[in-house]
Amino acid sequence: MATPLVLHPDRLFPVDPGVRAIARRLYEAVAGLPIVSPHGHTDPAWFADDAPFxxxxxxxxxxxxxxxxxxxxxxxxxxxxxxxxxxxxxxxxxxxxxxxxxxxxxxxxxxxxxxxxxxxxxxxxxxxxxxxxxxxxxxxxxxxxxAYRPRALFDRFNIAALATTESPLDPLEHHAKIRASGWPGRVITTFRPDPVVDPDYEGFTANLARLSEMTGEDCLSYPGYLAALRQRRAAFIAAGATASDHGHPTAATAVLTAPEAEALFTEVTAATPPAPDRAELFRAHMLTVMADMSRDDRLVVQIHPGSFRNHNSALFARFGRDKGADIPTRTDFVGALRPLLDRHGNDPAQTIILFTLDETVYARELAPLAGHYPALRLGPAWWFHDSPDGMRRFRRQMTETAGFYNLVGFNDDTRAFLSIPARHDVARRIDCGFLAELVAEHQIDEGEAAELAVALTSTLVTSAYRL
Amino acid sequence: MATPLVLHPDRLFPVDPGVRAIARRLYEAVAGLPIVSPHGHTDPAWFADDAPFxxxxxxxxxxxxxxxxxxxxxxxxxxxxxxxxxxxxxxxxxxxxxxxxxxxxxxxxxxxxxxxxxxxxxxxxxxxxxxxxxxxxxxxxxxxxxAYRPRALFDRFNIAALATTESPLDPLEHHAKIRASGWPGRVITTFRPDPVVDPDYEGFTANLARLSEMTGEDCLSYPGYLAALRQRRAAFIAAGATASDHGHPTAATAVLTAPEAEALFTEVTAATPPAPDRAELFRAHMLTVMADMSRDDRLVVQIHPGSFRNHNSALFARFGRDKGADIPTRTDFVGALRPLLDRHGNDPAQTIILFTLDETVYARELAPLAGHYPALRLGPAWWFHDSPDGMRRFRRQMTETAGFYNLVGFNDDTRAFLSIPARHDVARRIDCGFLAELVAEHQIDEGEAAELAVALTSTLVTSAYRL
Amino acid sequence: MATPLVLHPDRLFPVDPGVRAIARRLYEAVAGLPIVSPHGHTDPAWFADDAPFxxxxxxxxxxxxxxxxxxxxxxxxxxxxxxxxxxxxxxxxxxxxxxxxxxxxxxxxxxxxxxxxxxxxxxxxxxxxxxxxxxxxxxxxxxxxxAYRPRALFDRFNIAALATTESPLDPLEHHAKIRASGWPGRVITTFRPDPVVDPDYEGFTANLARLSEMTGEDCLSYPGYLAALRQRRAAFIAAGATASDHGHPTAATAVLTAPEAEALFTEVTAATPPAPDRAELFRAHMLTVMADMSRDDRLVVQIHPGSFRNHNSALFARFGRDKGADIPTRTDFVGALRPLLDRHGNDPAQTIILFTLDETVYARELAPLAGHYPALRLGPAWWFHDSPDGMRRFRRQMTETAGFYNLVGFNDDTRAFLSIPARHDVARRIDCGFLAELVAEHQIDEGEAAELAVALTSTLVTSAYRL
CATH class of the missing domain: 1.10.2020.10 (uronate isomerase, domain 2, chain A)
Structure with missing residues (x-):
């Protein structure tokens, strides 16, 4: 005999009846708010073609x-x-x-x-x-x-905005097709330049050749390379992008002089693969360059460091990237970000959003950094930590030093389109539970908690991502 | 006037009355299950001789x-x-x-x-x-x-299996005596080769000489050394062993070519003490060799890394090992285990059980690794973390990524024989409390929780350790 | 219409009504105890001059x-x-x-x-x-x-002892004035020698020159330098000091021979700024020297490591030190403290109090160290972690291994005089809540919890700091 499947209305709320009642009230006011999804990995072709899954x-x-x-x-x-x-x-x-x-x-x-x-x-x-x-x-x-086609589900899910993520080498034709279709769903792109700024990325030099073709710039010269990146950023912005995203092995940043940068570029684009420390320095430098460009074109900078990609060699050889064998590593932010922060950290007009897979930096590094530098904001609990207890640890370790207003609300960060409402619902429930505990401990009153629940669901998201 | 000593029946359960009631029901069903103790340090002589304490x-x-x-x-x-x-x-x-x-x-x-x-x-x-x-x-x-002799207490404690831990240099005569005695208590050994694979172990070269004597192999030649280890593993298996155990300062593993291995062996067994990095490489290599041997003889591999042994020099000089002056250190697994995992990680027929004294790796490294590699399983909260809050952190930081089925249940890991039931009881109470919270939050239903309580107490232990 | 401001009598207590009732009882017995503030940064001039704020x-x-x-x-x-x-x-x-x-x-x-x-x-x-x-x-x-002058508030706040923190270059005239005034408030100093023991401190060599002037010793000779430090320690002790305090970037300690120490001193006091590793070694050495001196003069040693000071270069250039741009860093204690502990760790007559901004060392390093070495005690949750959840993490990660009696109670560590009672009140509430949970879980009984609440508020503080 099959077991019933029931979603309990109180799921994920605190267990104490008094606190649960507060959480329920807070949740009722945000449960129906539209989904704002500023960072994720759904396929824009779904919404362009609207073919059945x-x-x-x-x-x-x-x-x-x-x-x-x-x-x-x-x-x-x-x-x-x-x-x-x-x-x-x-x-x-x-x-x-x-x-x-x-x-x-x-x-x-x-x-x-x-x-x-x-x-x-x-x-x-x-x-x-x-x-x-x-x-x-x-x-x-x-x-x-x-009713189960992508656009119908997008509407049914009450999604106000959905960001996908594309490489600069992507021609963005799906986004063009969506806009041309007259369908009002807001599906925007995000500029993710890893394949052309990380010398260790598979096919890095071939990628640069393709970038040259797409842009008409000579991407084996450093000025041409930068011009091509600027051109693609502009194309992404035209396709709705409000943010770039950077998935580096570490959070290292660097500021090089123009001659140093040019020499390093020549080195990492040469036929021989660069030494690990030189590739790392180039990525570090390019993170700063991307932030420099953001000062002009206003793309919000997202940094997602600290994943050891393709840890399982045999699996990678057989199945390729993104097959569940990416493992988090210990990540330093305090020293790593200093060059970038020296250059951009004091600028309240910049927005740099930090993510981490290393929870030990929440209270020790990220909350103190974001609770000081005007340019910094903190992305939500990420990937392996996008879970009820992961979110609770995030709230408990970030809030006391960074407050709520240096945060950017929730990201679903997913390829699994159908699960997007479920993920936002988990986040809203956990947030309301956390806020309810602050109310029950008399740290804030319930009116403040209600304001904060809306902020975490909507207003902090749209303001941080300039949506 | 003396204070009463009362063990409250609800001790260690969650404080919320509703959750406590669930925990109590779950606990009642596992409280009386036999103790399976697959890893510990009791003295087999107690059960061989059955002399009064x-x-x-x-x-x-x-x-x-x-x-x-x-x-x-x-x-x-x-x-x-x-x-x-x-x-x-x-x-x-x-x-x-x-x-x-x-x-x-x-x-x-x-x-x-x-x-x-x-x-x-x-x-x-x-x-x-x-x-x-x-x-x-x-x-x-x-x-x-x-009624207070070792065998009577073993029976009274309802112990289904108890593993001790011996060096390859141990003649295993106590285990032989137990088996010869006709007493049905299942006391088995575990193969712990640190004294003969760690060049920094006190008396390492003398230990190799003794190993030569015991086995008739020339343990100053690398082939003889490997043959001797194989021989002792077989003897341990004959004495009931189903697992080996490795207590290294780090989790480093390495794969060497045969000539490299032979040269390194010659170096670390020479009269002069080896350089720290060479000793470390030898340990790293031997961990992989032990896993290679496990592929043939089916011993489960346990890795207990990250203790700075004998931190207090004066105390060590005066009192020797295991005197409370071992201090945990920061431990990396992601890079350290990669050579071993490249070789054995994808083999579902292997079982490698990881332990740590560095809780920061629970959610960041161990749960993602064990939630991917088929050969990996996660040992319970260890040593300083074998405590109510230590276990709660373990459950909360491991489960969401590794699930329950990549775990191996509880180890008491103790020399203190009389406390074994108490330690298993603490673990059962904390586990039932954790499961009760998942039920109260409507993440799983109570029937599932009851299944999981039994799995954590019994079935995951016996299957992981091949008991 | 303005929102009411109400301090709820149950604020910060556990939310479960049963546990809250226990916490309230425990708190009632300690809420009115005098404040003992053995470490902080208020300005002694306030109490010397008693001028209005x-x-x-x-x-x-x-x-x-x-x-x-x-x-x-x-x-x-x-x-x-x-x-x-x-x-x-x-x-x-x-x-x-x-x-x-x-x-x-x-x-x-x-x-x-x-x-x-x-x-x-x-x-x-x-x-x-x-x-x-x-x-x-x-x-x-x-x-x-x-009624709002410093001394009146000091009395109203029921402060039994308040320690300020001064540099060896401070003439301590405010403390002298307080004592001369006849006002019975106990305001004492603490010896904080960073400006004259850290070669990277702003104006280090000028500071040594000033130290020479103050003491009549030649502080550019190593023996003169040590004599000057001894002289200033004596002056601080005369001004009530019972402790020294050391705010180093790391917890590194070192034991040098006399010639090594002298050569290093010459190097770091030379005109050219020393190499980073030499400055670090000098600080490490001086921490051990300070502990050596404590063996004679009985000052308790406080170590506050792990803050990356003045992370924001532009802000530091414009506004100077202590402007919110100090960021915690990952901190090692196990290796770093070993030289110091080899020398002083086994001496029960010494007291070395450890603080950290890196919470990952609570359960992994600090509790095991303090739960073994007789000379060590653990300071409370510090700075960014001096908060309700920060304190809870401290209690949950320290207690099971270090117990309560290797702790030193609370420090407010503040410049914000008016908030001192509030900070102590938060600590008392969180401690009573934590103890109430242990009672509700039947780990200790309520009588023990009541004893521990007093110990954490008063007796552990006065005994650790020799007040």
């Missing part, structure tokens, strides 16, 4: 690295889930997922997926081996209906 | 570094507690302990000791200066009774 | 780096707050503060300031734009009254 496996398992990394950790082969491009039996893959669904107990994936199953597909029993076919059939049937 | 001081103070380190930190001399081999007045030592018992308020030692006093010895007043003699006499009297 | 801005904004760093982080110019010595419109500055007061929601500054507004100045509405003038006028009016 493919089958349940291709929609819900194959693109979700949270899901398949857990299955892989317990011995499931990625090939059997349809990852890596080979042929796959989608229904068989779904059965593997279903009979392993207990692995997600206690993880945020469980919260997000149950929401999708219940709220998007109307399922009323839990996913497990015996309900695998029921799920597969129901989801497949719904995906064929017009 | 000596006096209260020798049983409860002298071998418990948690106890004497705290007394030492407040100015008590170790000599006065019977440590260091000199003559001691056991009753006087017990009086010192009794009048300082308040020092343990808020520590797990207090929980473990009160359980032993109450449940094992039936004491009903608290230990303090005025009850010192009462305690000493009661315990001494009981220890003389047959 | 200046206007609200000069009293409550300009000296409080918690306040102006937050305002600065949101774009307020420091000049507009009266910082930097230029002319300022005090009332206009107060208006800036008032209309930005929402920035402090969720921060400890809000708790401290609301207490000052309510308890010291009797204000009954919250500070916001519309009440700015009401506040300004009320505070200004009160400051003119005799």
């Amino acid at each position: 493919a089958d349940p496996t291709a929609l819900l398992i194959a693109p979700d690295h949270y899901v398949f990394r857990m299955l892989y950790s317990q011995g499931v082969r990625l090939e059997d889930l349809g990852i890596g491009g080979g042929p796959v039996d989608s229904r068989a893959a779904w059965h593997i997922f279903a009979r392993n669904y207990h692995l997600f107990r206690g993880t945020p994936s469980r919260l997000w997926l149950d929401w999708v199953f219940s709220e998007v597909f109307g399922l009323t029993v839990r996913l497990e081996a015996e309900t695998a076919d029921l799920y597969y059939d129901r989801i497949a049937e719904r995906l064929a209906q017009p | 000596a006096d209260p001081t020798a049983l409860l103070i002298a071998p418990d570094h948690y106890v004497f380190r705290m007394l030492y930190s407040q100015g008590v001399r170790l000599e006065d507690l019977g440590i260091g081999g000199g003559p001691v007045d056991s009753r006087a030592a017990w009086h010192i302990f009794a009048r300082n018992y308040h020092l343990f308020r808020g520590t797990p030692s207090r929980l473990w000791l009160d359980w032993v006093f109450s449940e094992v010895f039936g004491l009903t007043v608290r230990l303090e200066a005025e009850t010192a003699d009462l305690y000493y006499d009661r315990i001494a009297e009981r220890l003389a009774q047959p | 200046a206007d609200p801005t000069a009293l409550l904004i300009a000296p409080d780096h918690y306040v102006f760093r937050m305002l600065y982080s949101q774009g307020v110019r420091l000049e507009d707050l009266g910082i930097g010595g230029g002319p300022v419109d005090s009332r206009a500055a107060w208006h800036i503060f008032a209309r930005n007061y929402h920035l402090f929601r969720g921060t400890p500054s809000r708790l401290w300031l609301d207490w000052v507004f309510s308890e010291v100045f009797g204000l009954t509405v919250r500070l916001e734009a519309e009440t700015a003038d009401l506040y300004y006028d009320r505070i200004a009016e009160r400051l003119a009254q005799p």
